[in-house]
Amino acid sequence: MKDDNKIKWGIIGLGNIANQFATDLLLLQDAALFAVASRDHNKAIEFAKKYNCAKSYDSYQALFLDDQIDIIYIATPHDSHAELSIKALENGKHVLCEKPLSLSTKDAMRMIEASRKHNKFFMEAFWTRFIPSVKEVLEKVNQGVIGDIKSIKADFAFYADEKQGGRLFDKNLGGGALFDIGVYPLFLSYLLLGMPKEIMAKSICNKNGIDLQTSMILHYENAQSILHASIVSESDMKATISGTKGHIQLNSPWYIADGYSVSKNNKEETFSLPNSGIGYTHEAIECHNCIRNNQIESKLWSHQNSLDLSKIVQDIKNQIGVNFS
Known part of the structure; x- marks a missing residue:
């Protein structure tokens, strides 16, 4: 967290959900949307302009390396959640990752282990829990x-x-x-x-x-x-x-x-x-509270909660015969 006491956010994955989240983030006085990233740089530029965001990047890695960002919201498709979350945590960023955390319980555990190893806040973006x-x-x-x-x-x-x-x-x-x-x-x-x-x-x-x-x-x-x-x-x-x-x-x-x-x-x-705004403000406020209190997980939606839900989803995935590999 930097001198102005605002928590600076970065966003990866600039689709519909990211737009809704960014809209709600503008309602929080102690939040600043500081940087966004997309492999399509024009998309990142337009997104940044729309939300008065200071920086736009054409690679995820560039955003990871920006030392002014406190927390990254990952809103890419499900298949990339695990690797992007782990990379963000490895680069010293707190992470709010869209649900579901990953396509397997094994990957969900890897993400949680990265949060613990690097002592950074990590939460699944289950906004419903916080409304x-x-x-x-x-x-x-x-x-x-x-x-x-x-x-x-x-x-x-x-x-x-x-x-x-x-x-x-x-x-x-x-x-x-x-x-x-x-x-x-x-x-x-x-x-x-x-x-x-x-x-x-x-x-x-x-x-x-x-x-x-x-x-x-x-x-x-x-x-x-x-x-x-x-x-x-x-x-x-x-x-x-x-x-x-x-x-x-x-x-x-x-x-x-x-x-x-x-x-x-x-x-x-x-x-x-x-709800405040569309409803995403409530989970963002929880992220802020946890970061300011040096917590690496939320007491309302903990690492174990996410892992338990992942196990339930994986059981059903196996029963219905869906295979992503």
Whole structure:
């Protein structure tokens, strides 16, 4: 961190998510988007101009070597997360890496080990964990407001045109429903119930071996989660957490909910909790807090949390027969 007390960010991978993140970063007074990098230098230049960013690079390595950058946000396709995160950490940078961390638990562990070795903050960019609605719902569940959880129902689905191609349908980039959006409902189940005792999953795949839609049941000792992810259909994208005394429903789209409702004793109470900006500000604030407190991981979404989720995703990947190698 430099003399002006602002945390200086660099961004690698300048697609849609990076644009949304950069938009939210402008809302934080103690943050500065300082440099961006793309192999397409014109793209980097345009991105930098759009967000009043001081520097643009035509190589990732150049950004890694910029000693004015405190933390790098990695928003490239899934297949490159591991290597880029490790290189950034090796060059003394803190790292916020887009979900999923990697395409294998082995690589996720390598990333975490690099964070520990170089004593730099590292976090998976699971923005949903930090939005006000999810934090408050977790508190209510832990307080027993709806009793013991017995079931969770959650999905994430949208229609993408396979004929148009793109990274979603590119096996080399880790495409498919599971890794791109299936991690969200899996995250919610893990956050509320922990590691399952058993996982059952079935997919419909295209001819290239990409899962177009995947349905999952996570079985716990006294509860079950019924989860779904699809890139070939629409849904209402609500999430329902049902307990012995009532149920909670996160507003649609639940992964970035601006509120929720609690239903019990034939009464419903609604709660409005708007997000700051698009919603990425909350995870950026967590990064800042951790860096300022010399923490290499978040207590809200720790290295172990990311590793556990990676193990769940890998189990499902093996069951549905998706192979990225």
